[in-house]
Amino acid sequence: MSDFRVIVTVPLNYYNTASAVGRAMDIDVGGADSFVERDGQLVAQTWANEAFARMFQYLISNPIGLAQAISADYDARWPEFTAPSTSDVQAFCEAAVLTIDPPL
Amino acid sequence: MAAVDRLINGGRVLVSGQGVAFSSVSLLKKAAAILTKYGGSLWVADPAYVFTGSDGTGAASDGSDTGYVRDLCGNVRPLTQATTGFKPKLKRVPKKLGPELVTNGDFTSNISGWTIGTGLSAVWASGAANVSRSGSIFGTAAFNQAVSAMVGKYYQIGYSNTGASSARNYVGTSSSGSTVDTTGNFSLITQATSTAIVLNYWPSADGATITLDNISVREVLEWTWVWVFDGVDDRLATVSLPTADAETIIAAGQFLNTSAVTQGLISKRNSNFGLMIRRETTLNSTGYAMTGAALESAVLDNATYATTKRVYAIAAASGNKRYRRDGAQVNTTTGAYTSNASILSIGAEISSSYAACSVFAAAYAPAAIPDAELLIVERAMAQLGGITI
Numbered sequence: 001m002s003d004f005r006v007i008v009t010v011p012l013n014y015y016n017t018a019s020a021v022g023r024a025m026d027i028d029v030g031g032a033d034s035f036v037e038r039d040g041q042l043v044a045q046t047w048a049n050e051a052f053a054r055m056f057q058y059l060i061s062n063p064i065g066l067a068q069a070i071s072a073d074y075d076a077r078w079p080e081f082t083a084p085s086t087s088d089v090q091a092f093c094e095a096a097v098l099t100i101d102p103p104l
Numbered sequence: 105m106a107a108v109d110r111l112i113n114g115g116r117v118l119v120s121g122q123g124v125a126f127s128s129v130s131l132l133k134k135a136a137a138i139l140t141k142y143g144g145s146l147w148v149a150d151p152a153y154v155f156t157g158s159d160g161t162g163a164a165s166d167g168s169d170t171g172y173v174r175d176l177c178g179n180v181r182p183l184t185q186a187t188t189g190f191k192p193k194l195k196r197v198p199k200k201l202g203p204e205l206v207t208n209g210d211f212t213s214n215i216s217g218w219t220i221g222t223g224l225s226a227v228w229a230s231g232a233a234n235v236s237r238s239g240s241i242f243g244t245a246a247f248n249q250a251v252s253a254m255v256g257k258y259y260q261i262g263y264s265n266t267g268a269s270s271a272r273n274y275v276g277t278s279s280s281g282s283t284v285d286t287t288g289n290f291s292l293i294t295q296a297t298s299t300a301i302v303l304n305y306w307p308s309a310d311g312a313t314i315t316l317d318n319i320s321v322r323e324v325l326e327w328t329w330v331w332v333f334d335g336v337d338d339r340l341a342t343v344s345l346p347t348a349d350a351e352t353i354i355a356a357g358q359f360l361n362t363s364a365v366t367q368g369l370i371s372k373r374n375s376n377f378g379l380m381i382r383r384e385t386t387l388n389s390t391g392y393a394m395t396g397a398a399l400e401s402a403v404l405d406n407a408t409y410a411t412t413k414r415v416y417a418i419a420a421a422s423g424n425k426r427y428r429r430d431g432a433q434v435n436t437t438t439g440a441y442t443s444n445a446s447i448l449s450i451g452a453e454i455s456s457s458y459a460a461c462s463v464f465a466a467a468y469a470p471a472a473i474p475d476a477e478l479l480i481v482e483r484a485m486a487q488l489g490g491i492t493i
């Protein structure tokens with residue numbers, strides 16, 4: 001069951017990087033729309049199983065690994081787009097606030 | 105006795121020789137046929153028609169994301185959601201419950217039928233039970249009742265606690281079960297592992313008082329499926345649809361909270377154009393059939409039924425707009441109807457006013473479906489949701 005609630009919040013000025021990260025992190029094709037403006041911030045949230053939630057937590061805390069994962073996904077699924085740079089992903093991770101709510 | 109010849113053709117069973125034509129076509133197929141006749145669409149929360157990926161791949165099951173829903177009317181207008189974070193969950197939920205098994209779980213006039221464990225005290229208070237703890241408690245000391253169960257059967261267990269937040273609910277046999285600390289309304293589906301379900305409640309903090317009410321255990325007799333929309337960003341939608349002189353929208357579902365915010369259940373609307381059914385900040389549910397210049401609307405339900413399972417429908421044509429609830433007309437308006445060229449959205453008003461709701465089925469037609477045929481569609485949806493109409 002996907003009962004962990006994963007919420008990522010970043011400032012509005014990270015819109016482009018957030019969209020680029022969302023595109024790669026979503027297994028479906030609409031990930032670029034994952035971050036929406038709410039209360040003056042960009043927020044993305046999804047239900048996830050525990051393994052996915054922990055993986056996301058790991059990647060946010062390891063920006064270089066996240067950048068590599070994004071780059072690999074862009075090569076495989078999004079050759080028409082340019083993956084965000086490692087420095088952009090690092091800045092995104094430093095600005096991001098990750099919350100994982102466990103199942104009730 | 106006249107001979108009876110049975111002809112089975114495409115799901116129809118025709119019995120000749122008695123002047124009788126008996127149809128075994130399911131209500132759902134009839135509903136799909138009616139909607140198809142009007143160029144419409146029907147979407148049903150069921151793994152047979154639901155897929156996890158927005159491209160229509162990935163089998164769905166209990167707890168899956170919903171990325172694609174087949175339209176039962178020839179799949180003309182599938183519903184999709186390509187962003188994983190916005191996908192409603194497909195959930196298997198009870199449709200029909202057996203009789204109440206708890207004795208005096210609503211504490212109408214006293215707390216009889218319950219055992220009070222050592223270290224606890226309990227008093228009746230205005231239709232609820234106040235359970236207090238003083239000092240240490242040991243073992244399974246609790247405000248307690250055991251109900252008979254059958255091994256392997258599923259049961260829906262519920263209660264509410266409006267007292268201290270340290271309510272401890274321990275459900276199961278005397279030696280095993282699940283433990284939850286919570287306030288508010290609590291609901292759990294559990295499979296019985298013994299011939300008794302033991303309900304144990306106690307304040308987990310010394311000196312605290314919990315206020316219990318509506319304690320319930322009922323066997324799940326029948327199951328159904330819903331999409332659960334989170335009320336934050338979940339929605340399903342068609343591609344953009346053209347305008348039409350007349351339109352019908354139908355949705356069967358249930359709002360899941362009583363938050364005083366607008367919550368869009370189904371919508372093909374923008375500004376003063378199109379159709380929409382939503383719950384208001386007043387907790388009334390309202391249907392909108394726009395004139396092109398104004399938000400013409402009518403109440404579908406009042407706040408008393410804010411979280412009741414319902415089938416809502418609007419059939420709108422200029423001068424004749426019918427607002428229906430559970431298969432019966434509840435209101436009309438007579439203004440012009442001006443459609444909107446847009447997506448049809450379920451779980452939100454296009455891209456705002458997201459609804460925390462569960463939806464069994466929904467439908468759309470670019471026509472004002474007559475009442476008699478609309479009723480068949482509404483009955484099919486009601487049957488899916490276990491709604492009596």
